[in-house]
Amino acid sequence: MRDKTILIDLSTSYQFRHWRPMGILRVEHEVWRAFAAHFGVGTVPVIYDEARGGFYRIPQAIFEEVIFRNGFQPEAPARALTAPRRWRSWARIGRFVWRVSRRLRAVGRDSGQGARPSEAALRARRESAAAEELLRLSGDEYAQMRRWLVRLERIAPPIAPRIRALDALNHRAHYGLIDTVHDEICADRNRISPEEVSDYVSAGGFWGDARYRAAYEMRQSHGWRLSYYIHDLIPILWGHVAEPTTRKTFPPALHWMLWGVDRIWTNSEVTRCDLLAHAASCGYPELNPTHVRVVALGADALPRTTPADNLAGIFAHRNLEPGRYVLMVGTQEPRKNHAFAYRLWRELCARHGGDVLPLVWVGQPGWSIDPLLAMVRADPGLPHGAIRILDDVDDAELQVLYGNCRFTIYPSHYEGWGLPVVESLLHGKPCLTSDAPALIEAGGGASEAIGLFEGERWLARTEALMVDEAAYRAACAQAERFKPHRWADFRVTLTEGFDVDSSEKSSRPATSYALAEDATTYREDAA
Structure with missing residues (x-):
């Protein structure tokens, strides 16, 4: 014992x-x-x-x-409302920059008296002071300030980590997670x-x-x-x-x-x-x-039954048709290879025009993804709606999107595991992946791996799964053979x-x- x-x-x-x-x-x-x-x-x-x-x-x-x-999550602290005039919003942003700078310097001066606190303690004090000032800005004003910071990042790349740190602090402040329990x-x-x-x-x-x-x-x-x-x-x-x-x-x-x-x-x-x-x-x-x-x-997630009226509302809101879209789930970042998916869909649209099912990206925007998203939105060679970007999907809606898609793709460069592959197969949906070893392992023989240098194979398989019913039924049967490792087995x-x-x-x-x-x-x- x-x-x-x-x-x-x-x-x-x-x-x-x-x-x-x-x-x-x-x-x-x-x-x-x-x-x-x-x-x-x-x-x-x-x-x-x-x-x-x-x-x-x-x-x-x-x-x-x-x-x-x-x-x-205690009750979130009261946040300022957007100023009625734009110049007043900019005045508050300027005041925020000035006040934060002054308070951070004050934290450093205060630490010079008596025993010097640890670096972690100083960092906590600085975060608390900055969070208090952030709440003097409205959400719209923070977004307004951030857009200019991102523009500044283009000529001063070293500030990128500071922008991400500010985003994280703003999020924690908004949810009341600074000095709570x-x-x-x-x-x-x-x-x-x-x-x-x-x-x-x-x-x-x-x-x-x-x-x-x-x-x-x-x-x-x-x-x-x-x-x-x-x-x-x-x-x-x-x-x-x-x-x-x-x-x-x-x-x-x-x-x-x-x-x-x-x-x-x-x-x-x-x-x-x-x-x-x-x-x-x-x-x-x-x-x-x-x-x-x-x-x-x-992997215990199974398809959930959603009332028909809720389903209709979800698809009307997203402008999608059940069974008439392809899904790609994952944080939007370079490693997940959304750039490959974009080029793949662009070529499919060039060859087949409006007959191509829309590709739906589900996931939060990650680091260094903004240039690609801007390219996708501005590309005149990509038909309107060919790629839909959803970054506000909750668990229940994700289950619906998995359960009603035609198939999924996951062309990631590299993974330690492949949860989106497992989730797709659990819903009985065919999944095309890159040949990253962990994705092959996660699929357990029920997914289909294609090398990222085999562009024509990707084009051929996506075309087949869209229009060839015999090929699609065979892929679904392969997905149904997936044997998941349950969380009970994990424990x-x-x-x-x-x-x-x-x-x-x-x-x-x-x-x-x-x-x-x-x-x-x-x-x-x-x-």
């Missing part, structure tokens, strides 16, 4: 509790469920606070609200005592702050056993199409993790091989292959052998290693 606790790090779910639980957030939730069911009260949900330099138990009284009810969680009574812990489990975005380093240090000083769930190595292997901030923060985080880890789970055999190859080629301590296991993600597989492993000493060295203190230096060395 265990006399120590297992920490399940839910920091990512906490930080993004205003998002619907998909992707990494859903994985964190399922990891918690798996360990809570298997080990009961010996499992403790925690978040990491960088300013305080420790892990904190999430109180039971607010746990469900914070983690499992899609966000503890954080102090309640990170109280002294909830701080985790290192000597009470046997295992630390992380399945989230461990590269988002310094939690990976704190866990490593606990391993060194208190013998914690560290277990990580790794989703992909895209920021390292495909950094040229990865989001710039992640491209900077992920390599040093993985560096610390690989110097001190006892157990790793991956979402696919592709990610497992990527990880083992990277560790071996970069000279990290040897990973025991038996301690690096594939635990495939679950069972994840905890298999954990009791036995936890009683063993780590086979990896516990010696301290010279780790790069400077993330930039490490990143350049790794490149």
Whole structure:
């Protein structure tokens, strides 16, 4: 029987509790469920606070609200209304810039008195001050200011990360997520005592702050056993199409993790091989292959029954006909390869004119996608409505769009897994994908992979699935053969052998290693 606790790090779910639980957030939730069911009260949900330099138990009284009810969202703070005249809006924007600059300088001056707070604490103060000023702008005024910042970015590209950081802060301020329940969680009574812990489990975005380093240090000083769930190595292997901030923060985080880890789970055999190859080629301590296991993600989503009047309303609103469109789901960013889909549909329209079904892009705009979206909207060679861009689709409507599309495409350059492929097949819809290895693995033989250099094959198959009923029925029959890995299977597989492993000493060295203190230096060395 265990006399120590297992920490399940839910920091990512906490930080993004205003998002619907998909992707990494859903994985964190399922990891918690798996360990809570298997080990009961010996499992403790925690978040990491960088300013305080420790892990904190999430109180039971607010746990469900914070983690499992899609966000503890108190009433959003009152936001300014748009000024009645445009010049007044610009005056408020100018005042915002002036006030923020003044308050940020004041935070720096105040920190010079007495003991100097940590950088994380200073950052929290700056964010709080900036968020308060952001709420003096209306949503329209923020969008107005942002348009000019994006124009400025064209001549000063280095400001791009600051614009994204401002977007994130504006979003958190709008939802009341600045200094909400954080102090309640990170109280002294909830701080985790290192000597009470046997295992630390992380399945989230461990590269988002310094939690990976704190866990490593606990391993060194208190013998914690560290277990990580790794989703992909895209920021390292495909950094040229990865989001710039992640491209900077992920390599040093993985560096610390690989110097001190006892157990790793991956979402696919592709990610497992990527990880083992990277560790071996970069000279990290040897990973025991038996301690690096594939635990495939679950997929329980099934078609939902939607009332006929609701269906009619959805399709009227989107100007679509059931069964008469093609779907592509995913964040709009370079790696997902919307540019390929655009060129494919442009060529189809050039050959067949108005007989081509519209292509519907569903997903939030990501980094560096604006030039492509502007090109799609302005292209005179693309018929009106040939590509529809939907960035405001909720879960229920996404189910409807999957269930009523003709087929789906997913020409991504690279993935660690392929959730849109799985979702398409779960709805019995044929899915054409690139030949990225993880997409082939996710499809389980029920999808159809075509190389991105085989343009004519893509054209031929999309044409066939649009107009050839025999080919379409055969593709649907292939999709129906898909055998998903359920979330229940995920939870069972994840905890298999954990009791036995936890009683063993780590086979990896516990010696301290010279780790790069400077993330930039490490990143350049790794490149």
